[in-house]
Amino acid sequence: MMENSREKILLIGSPQKALMNPGSLDGASVCESILGGIEQAQSVSFETIAVVLSCIQGHPREAIEALRKSSPQSRILLLAEMLEEPLARELTGHRSRLEAVADDYLICPVRTEELVSVSPAKPAAQPLPPEREQYYQERIRQLEKLATEDDLTGLKNRRYLNQFLAQVLALARQYQFPVTLLLFDIDNFKQYNDQFGHPVGDKVLIEAGEMIRRCCRSHDVVARIGGDEFAVVFWDLPEKQRAAAGAAPVEERQHYPARHPREPLFMAERFRKEISASRLTMLGPEGQGQLTISGGLASFPDDGKTSDELLKRADEALLEAKRQGKNQIVIIGSKTNAPRPSEESVTPEPGEPHQSADSKKQTGHPKRSESSRHSPGRKKL
């Protein structure tokens, strides 16, 4: 039975996890569990219901759907951790194949004011004109975008990558799923800038960013972390998110770890082949086949347990790719000299050179010291 009173905010989940300033939740109702939240929403009307996604133990879509039915007039705002963003996007209808069940999402921790600012309710004392409120909300979104995205390519930026990697590794340690990091850069990128000018160099970067995005799964995080340096975090979805996304059944999950780093390797190789075969008209009539990349892969838990270790190991593999003549992906070896079972070579397709003649001729402008230690366990692929 719905009471007449209408409260402003119901927070479902831990305030400590959701908010930067959990002490400032004056006047809001808090419910630690999703079931308690559904129960409460059934009896009290709220303007905004904010749900910490990680508090849902079962199926997130089912939970939010039930919450929506409990309180159809409320605005449902999801509070997701970075690695839950693909799920949050899906639940808010950013993918067309599944219906939206929530109105919006924010990456937590958030400030309490943000919960209020996305609420359709206006303060009684100082009501804002609708266009002004819309303007503020738009500004908040722009600032969020600036803080996490690279404005040239639209990919995530280095700050986002570092935070995401730390979060996904913490979860991977807890749930034992694999994470693989790919670092790559465009071979001899400086030459393109010098020869064709910086606007063309920028277009090359945008094109490369779009290609790698197409070659990866939607939940893999692709970031531009420097001038022509990119990173991709390939990760396996935890069970509840796989279920929500309608992904492979739970039974198959047991086999999934075996695919790392092999599956990311194939994705990286696909990207390398695509970019080296791409027809980049901005590079002139001979643009096709000129653009090549070199990359290095390192996987959790075999090659590193922390984000610093993984970044270091992937960088070592990238250097090895450069050292071996560029236009290739190298996977870092295990600590022993013997190659791991997952380090099987990927046989180049018939007619495709493993290393282009052009790339051998190019002298390049190495940006890094190539004096790092010899690593016999590395495997050229």
Add this chain to the structure above:
Amino acid sequence: MDIPAVSKILILDGAERVFGPLSFPAEWEERREVCANLYEAVRILSALSEEEFVIFVAPSRELTKEHVSFLSFLKRRPFIRCIALQPDSSVLPAELQQAIWEGVVLPCPKSVPLKEAVRWAAESGRNNTPEKIQNLSETDDIRISPEELEALFRPE
């Protein structure tokens, strides 16, 4: 077999998949409702008044998804009898085992017909006894009185 006190028998969808077709006497059918999942069940159960006596039937595996908060929910609503279907002897979380022991959740193994379990749930109250549905067919009362229990631990 009439159970006038029961106003609703709520069954979690999927119970029949693990337990086989659940057949009820005709007079129960109109009180029967199927819900899609545990969240939906809580939404439906929350909307009921305390005058309504409800039996909720769900596979125990479904209950384990949010079992801690679901048990809190059940404890706040003593008019709900919850039957946990156990198709096998898989180990349940400790909190759920405790709830079964306390009589908050009634376990129903595959060997017991569900309508029998529903009847039993309707007739018995939550009396905080460790009685199980498995004991339905047994004529002997195996409950131990507080005196007997104390005697068991008393040194000779």
